[in-house]
Amino acid sequence: MRTEPKQIGEKTCLITGASRGLGKVLADYFWQQGWSLILVARNKLALDELSYSLGQKFDQSLEVIVADFSQAGEAERVVKTAQSLVPQLDALVNNAAMQGPVGSLWDNDWEEWLKTIQVDLLAPIRLCQLIAPWMIEKGKGSIINLSGGGATSLRANFTAYATAKAALVRLTESLAEELKPYNVRANCIAPGAMRTDMLAEIVSKGELLAGKKEHENATRILQKGGASMQRVAELCLFLASDRTIGITGKLISAVWDNWEAWPEHLDELHSSDAYTLRRITGKDRGFSWGDK
Numbered sequence: 001m002r003t004e005p006k007q008i009g010e011k012t013c014l015i016t017g018a019s020r021g022l023g024k025v026l027a028d029y030f031w032q033q034g035w036s037l038i039l040v041a042r043n044k045l046a047l048d049e050l051s052y053s054l055g056q057k058f059d060q061s062l063e064v065i066v067a068d069f070s071q072a073g074e075a076e077r078v079v080k081t082a083q084s085l086v087p088q089l090d091a092l093v094n095n096a097a098m099q100g101p102v103g104s105l106w107d108n109d110w111e112e113w114l115k116t117i118q119v120d121l122l123a124p125i126r127l128c129q130l131i132a133p134w135m136i137e138k139g140k141g142s143i144i145n146l147s148g149g150g151a152t153s154l155r156a157n158f159t160a161y162a163t164a165k166a167a168l169v170r171l172t173e174s175l176a177e178e179l180k181p182y183n184v185r186a187n188c189i190a191p192g193a194m195r196t197d198m199l200a201e202i203v204s205k206g207e208l209l210a211g212k213k214e215h216e217n218a219t220r221i222l223q224k225g226g227a228s229m230q231r232v233a234e235l236c237l238f239l240a241s242d243r244t245i246g247i248t249g250k251l252i253s254a255v256w257d258n259w260e261a262w263p264e265h266l267d268e269l270h271s272s273d274a275y276t277l278r279r280i281t282g283k284d285r286g287f288s289w290g291d292k
Contacts, residue, residue: 012036012061012086013240014078016069016127017096019046021196022146022229026093028054029233030240036061038082038089040096042068061086069096069123070115079130091142091240092131094124094168099198100160103209113160120164125171128186132175136182142240143179143186145172147251151190152277157211169251169277176249185248187239192227192255193217199226227255235259250275 013030017023019041027039031054039062041047047064054062063085067074082089100116101108128143135141149155150162151169169188176186193199202210202218210218232254238244239252246266252259252275262269269275282290 010034010036011090011240012038012088013091013093014038014040014082014089014131015093015095016040016067016078016124019043019050021198022191022194022232023095024050025229026095026233026236029230030237031057031060031062033237034060035091035237035240036086038063038065038085040065040067040078042066069119070098075123075126075130079127079134083134088138089131089134089141091144092127093236093240094127094143094145096123097146097148097161097164097198099201100158100164102202102205103157105159108160116160117164120161121167121171124168128171128175132179132184135184136179139183141184142244143172143175143184144236144239145169145186145188147188147190149193151188152251155214157209157214166277172251173249173276180248183245185239185245187244187248188251189232189235189239190251190253190255191229191232192253193221194226194229194232195222231255246270251277 011034013035015023015026015030015037018027018039023041027037027050031037037060039047039050044066047066051062051064056062065078065081067078069075097120098116100120101112124145128145131141131143135143145168147169148161148165150158151165155162172186172188179186199218199221202214203222207215235252235254238259239247243263247262247269250269257275
């Protein structure tokens, strides 16, 4: 391990869950756009293969850290290692996640339920907590948390995953407000249903556990394709760039939102609760009897 951080590359991004699926696409896209990277995942072989495939560039640094966020103390170790490798971190992408138990809550394995909350919620929170002061010290930075199915709508049979992702959105909104005075922003991305190993896992669980709707949707997407991972990568890079200074505390759909136009409408974004999680009242739905 180096005793002094490497002075190379203009901007550095730390990506978790980088060895496969969306994380792998994110790593490739950021690398091709000139960013230095710290890639984190559980599988050392997969990380090494990804690192080799990206190739070497004289003006960019590429580091890998093997970590299992289901284990206590891993977030702390990752941040400590990252700080020994690079002088500053410009972006954090919390992408690592697991599906967790599938089926009715009362039939879920409790230890697996807790493990899902640890990986999908507590580990990203801890990384945010540890990295925020580092970004504050440098006077800039962008935290990007990946939301997922169940964050904005009910998701029966996936209670652990949905609970973690919904909580992560509200964490991001609250953190963004705390970070505003320091020129550090935090946003959440809804990537859409992508053709991933997690989607294949839904199919393998079967209709009885996953539910008919979830099973049919997953099967269709695996056969015909789902949301574009490249589009998600473009949104992540957009949020990490200086173009989006001033955009913070939002839940952004990579698929449905016209986010490229947002920098031209900062005043409207700042004065609105659009693109956030909020309670829907009866009045919002035209119920004359529901509100005082």
